[in-house]
Amino acid sequence: MAARPLVLDDDRVLPTEPAVRAIAREIFAAVRDLPLISMHGHVEASVLADDEPFPDPAQLLVVPDHYVTRMFVSQGMRLEDLGVPRRDGGPVETDGRTIWRRFCAGWHLFRGTPSRFWLEQELHDVFGVDVHPSEETADAIYDQIADCIARPEFRPRALFDRFKLEILATTDAPSSTLDAHAAIAASDWDGRVVPTFRPDALVHIDRPTWKRDVEELGEVAGVAVDTYAGYIAALEQRREHFRKHGALATDHGHTSADTTPLDRADAERIYAAALAGSVEPAAAEAFAAHMLFEMARMSRDDGLVMQIHPGVARNHHAGVHDAFGPDKGFDIPLPVDFTRGLQPMLNAFGTDPGFRCVIFTIDETTYSRELAPLAGVYPSVRLGVPWWFLDSPHAMRRFREAVTETAGFYNTAGFVDDTRAFASIPARHDLARRIDSGYLAQLVANGQLALDEAIETAIDLSTTIPRAAYAPRS
Known part of the structure; x- marks a missing residue:
């Protein structure tokens, strides 16, 4: 069988009605080559600090991308067979070509998914691949990509510059030394890579590793954490450490959006019980809500933008988490009550000019009912665009349709790619810009916007909007 050519339709995901598509093309032309602002992602800073060649095509495009691996797991393949490392160092597939062949043999599984959109654009635009992956083409594509990544122009920093990345935010544990960020800042490369403070492991006191993580926090902060006061002081010290290394935001992944604060005495009592290893589930939930409130208070004080993305049952399969660790595709959405959950935080800080927060969700039923009304009145609130399970063409369109009439465009915070797959960043932003261009084109066709307004809004x-949403406080 002849290989199927890989040709990208330049009008992909734009509106199909000819007159609207023509408008969308004009709008998209104004934004397709603008710089990328990546304020929420999971690429490791060490990748850009070390600037070493990527090891092989599988390690670049398959193994770190849980969007890819979860699809194969759903079809019965083991993570070991895709080269995902085990926590215990047990055997997994290490031959990149073998992993790549398995990926190409399963290419049909991605039909209709956003992963297919991103992967096609990566293969075609970044590596010059002109045939679809398949069992027959796997080796040739592997060799072509391997040849590319062996060349200097495909090293991480060169790709960063080629992708027109204006800024890339990483996600980092509070105990991180941020040595990789310091190394980048001290180098002669002018790429801007900033850390993001992610304290989840320290505020969920029922996690098995919580006590060890808190002790590590105290060590790196140089603060005794045997009391609640010391714990709070250590977190504040680490936030300042991050801020001095360029951090612009924090990141919070809680199960619920509850921000109810505790009385100081209750917080101290629960913290002491957690250190003693005897905390009740209800108390752990109350403490997590309290700490979300406390993190808002700290953001008001130090200016770091607070990103909140609740509503995920993390590590749904205990066996996979125990064997492979977190973020392996088994995080599943939950419904969230934002209106009541965020009320304590917004009562305290929602109109405070020193506080800014970006709210994300994967429960899209809340867009028009709760999130758009909240962002449409509280000056501190911005809406994060669709991410994770919603970063797909139809979901992105639904987002604009659900929130724009209530919150407008300027109470959103700009696209976030939320990815570990470095080479996919341009494709993800490209998809978002195409969808926004199509939505704006429909407004022009409907007589709701002039074309020049639509182009300005797309830009x-x-x-403009993400730069403003995450700008350092003066």
Whole structure:
């Protein structure tokens, strides 16, 4: 069988009605080559600090991308067979070519998914691949990509510059030394890579490793954490450490959006019980809600933008988490009550000019009912665009349709790619810009916007709005 050519339709995901598509093309032309602002992602800073060649095509495009691996797991393949490392160092597939062949043999599984969109654009635009992956083409594609990544122009920093990344935010544990960020800042490369403070492991006191993580926090902060006061002081010290290394935001992944604060005495009592290893589930939930409130208070004080993305049952399969660790595709959405959950935080800080927060969700039923009304009145609140399970063409369109009439465009925060797959970043932003161009084109066709307004809005959504949403507080 002849290989199927890989040709990208330049009008992909734009509206199909000819007159609207023509408008969308004009809008998209104004934004397609603008810089990328990546304020929420999971690429490791060490990748850019070390600037070493990527090891092989599988390690670059398959193994770190849980969007890819979870699809194969759903079809019965083991994570070991895809080269995902085990926590215990047990055997997994290490031959990149073998992993790549398995990926190409399963290419049909991605039909209709956003992963297919991103992967096609990566293969075609970044590596020059002109045939679809398949069992027959796997080796040739592997060799072509391997040849590319062996060349200097495909090293991480060169790709960063080629992708027109204006800024890349990483996600980092509070105990991180941020040595990789310091190394980048001290180098002669001018790429901007900033850390993001992610304290989840320290505020969920029922996690098995919580006590060890808190002790590590105290060590790196140089603060005794045997009391609640010391714990709070250590977190504040680490936030300042991050801020001095360029951090612009924090990141919080809680199960619920509850921000109810505790009385100081109750917080101290629960913290002491957790250190003693005897905390009740209800107390752990109350403490997590309290700490979300406390993190808002700290953001008001130090200016770091607070990103909140609740509503995920993390590590749904205990066996996979125990064997492979977190973030292996087994995080599943939950419904969230934002209106009541965020009320304590917003009562305290929602109109405070020193506080800024970006709210994300994967429960899209809340867009028009709760999130757009909240962002449409509280000056501190911005809506994070669809991410994770919602970063797909139809879901992105639904987002604009659900929130724009209530919150407008300028109470959103710009696209976030939320990815570990470095080479996919341009494709993800490209998809978002195409969808926004199509939505704006429909407004023009309906007589709701002039074309020049639509183009200006598209530019703002791509660059002006995210720059403003995460700008350091003066």
